[in-house]
Amino acid sequence: MKKKRYILFVMAGILLVVVTGIFMSKPNEKNFVQWFEKEFDVNCLDTDFDCSSLEIGGKTYNHTDGYYDSSTGFLAMAMQIKRLYRNANDPDEFFSIEAKGFLGDFKKIEFIQNKVDIR
Template sequence: MNKRWTFLFVVAVVVTLSIVTILNRPTEKDFKKWLQEEYMIDCNEDCSIIEVESVSGDITERIKFTDASGTYSPGIFTLRINRQYKSLDDPLQIKQIDVIGFNGRFYPLHNNDEF
């Protein structure tokens, strides 16, 4: 009888943690908010166009980038977003964002960007 209650307790804990993790999975709105807070990047509703502030010396300018390619992979527990943006002014200027969202937070997968 003791093994049965232990097994039921472990199952209940695993199910509870799974439900909490599923309910805390980040959304696109969370991604937009994270971009603003983490990198001060403004984007439209679906983040297909982003606006980045660039400072060189005393000159500050806002550069617009458009979504060139990327993937959006919603899972049961995670949200993975990998997007590549090209500048509207200079198509050779490319920025990449590769993040995974888990349990209400986003984690960058590549730290070599200046974003």
Template sequence: MSKRWTFLFLIGLIVTLCSITILNKPTEKDFTLWLQEEYTIDCNKDCSIIELESGNGNITERIKLANGNGAFSPGLFTLHINRHYISLNDPNRIFSLEAIGFNGRFYKMNSENRIEKYGLLENRE
């Protein structure tokens, strides 16, 4: 009888943890807030156009970027966002932003041509 109760307790614990994780899955609105807090990026409603500051010495310029292509993958537990932005000022400059959301938080993913590589952002970790 002891093994049965242990098994039922473990199943109940797993179901509870899965339910909490599913309910805490971040949304696109959370992604927008994360961009503003982490990188001070302003974006429109769906972040198809973002605006960020680029510091060149003492001069700060505003750069607008338009969404070229990318992926939005809502999973059961996670939200994976991979976007490629093309600069409106210089179409030859392409920036990538990849993040995964899990349990109410977003984490940046390592990619070769992240926005930080171009010196446009400084991560505030």
């Protein structure tokens, strides 16, 4: 009986450590910005790591619409983000990106371009 209790206690402890580690590596907006700059070769102009303004090929684009959902996935350990960027001088020139992040890594779900040439 004592041995069974001890094994259950150890298993619960291991499970707690694993879940805590996963929660600590949950992606955030800073991780998204780093992935976005690397994956699409864009240059974020703001320094607060939310990439509300960026530059592509000498043109400036501003974040105008989108959502940030951090309660996506198993036990809310993932995030999903969608953003719309418009050219500062020509609002008809825009692109939209939707990505999902889990364990600090992101993958593109959807990418739409209108008059913008991004990789």
